[in-house]
Amino acid sequence: MNSLPFTFRTKIYFIKTLQNCNDLVFATLTHAKILKSGFLNDTFTTNYLINCYIRLQKTAPAFQLFDEMPEPNVVSYSSLMSGYINVGKPQICLWLFREMQKGTVLPNEFTFATAIKACSILANLKGGKQIHGHVEIFGYQFNLVVCSSLVDMYGKCNEVDLARRVFDSMEGKNVVSWTSMITAYAQSGRGHEALEVFREFNWLVREHANQFILASVINACASLGKLISGKVAHGAVIRCGHHLDDVVASALVDMYAKCGCIVYSDRVFRRVSNPCVIPYTSMIVAAGKHGLGKLSIELFEEMIDRGIRPNNVTFLAVLHACSHSGLVDESLEYLNSMSRKHGMEPDAKHYTCVVDMLGRTGHLDEAYQLAKSIKVNNDEGAVLWGTLLSASRLHGRVEIAVEASKRVIESNQQVASAYVTLSNTYVLAGEWENAHSLRTKMKQNGVCKEPGCSWVEIKDSTYVFYAGDVSFERGSEVLSMLRELERKMKERGYKGRTTGLVFVDVEEEAMEEIVGLHSEKLALAFGLISIPNGVTIRIMKNLRMCRDCHEAFKWISEITERDIVVRDVNRFHHFDKGLCTCRDFW
Known part of the structure; x- marks a missing residue:
């Protein structure tokens, strides 16, 4: 005969039932039995019931149970807070945390970690710092779970130095801690530091990197355009068995594309047996950046045919x-299909793409009217009107450029870029007086143009070049190479395109000298004297490639019989045999 009291056996039965319950109907029936048996007054049992509802993402009955509990404990609070995180309601999670602070229940490491995660999701730096203060007060400042959450939160709030401070204070770091720190660096654009931390991880930690670390490392390589490091990371992915993971595969697709290897991107993508929307989207982006608009469309249609639902x-x-391939009709059709076929409303970013497409193809008036009709916040407005400003400069529409630049400057975003683009528009139209006046205004307002720079990777070393600066090692050889290339180009009929490319009204000969020392040309010449024949020269540039350099690169690719890939701020250009994949449309 079982000696356990009936009530205790019943309690154990309910707990085991709730632990294994994954069905709402069964959970509701169990709830009714618990209510009938009188166990709802038992905090321990009720917590299991709350957890069951949370697991089923049913926060309403979970909250009702919590609200009716005579004495909720820290598990009750933490479980419900976690539940609201899981259903995308981090604000309620933080409200619960504040409510708990008003009472006598003390938070534990999981409570803090959950509250910090809510701040991370919301990018709520102020709230995160306040919780960090409570962490210190309650003595959890060295707890691995809490500290890893803090590193992640500070990283998401773009306070990477604070994240590093917490990370360095941790005595026994685990894989989660390292992942949080590497991801924080990678997501904030500090790729070099992300790779450095990854090297530390490999040196100090015996465990294999997980898929999240590897995805972040690959993203760092992508942002830096470091193909060799990216290939090393790809090798680690294969060794660790993460090559079929959708997130890792997407990161690899993106990395190879951003390093100018779209063929490798396609290979990685095609090896994913059942890709979801994430790899498809990455491959569509990659193809688009390389000017392969038709391929992007084919991938999109293939995805639809496979029953995969596209997202925003x-x-x-x-x-x-x-937009980058000049496919006007297709672009408008996809925009309209968002609501008509897929039940999604286009937002400001989608309309900005259409404005960009209309502007690039010369439909400036339509682009201007569309831009005026879109409701945007400051950040979105800067991108929208900056897009129209660039198109206005391209087609010499001064009146639209003036209006667009005003809108960008009013948004207090990308101000320097707006001034420079408007000035170049004036120059292109021959309005030198306005260009001079604008340059003077820039100086008075302390607005500085971002210096143009390009870089090239050779044997895992990165060489950076700035416009007009030849003080680097082998600078004299680079100048000699550029002069020789210019001579050969002119022999073949090259005239150069200097109008509108420089800021001041100078003689044509001086213009040629200035344009001839653009950073991408310096990088190319350095690559030609440093990289063996047969190896593609890959150049990264922080600004848009100018038309003169673009024209020159076509000639140089034919003269030198070299493949040249340039990644500028907008897209990729692959030069081969005197042609570019963008077909002079970018």
């Missing part, structure tokens, strides 16, 4: 691809 980012990717 997927549509943004295909619209961007259409």
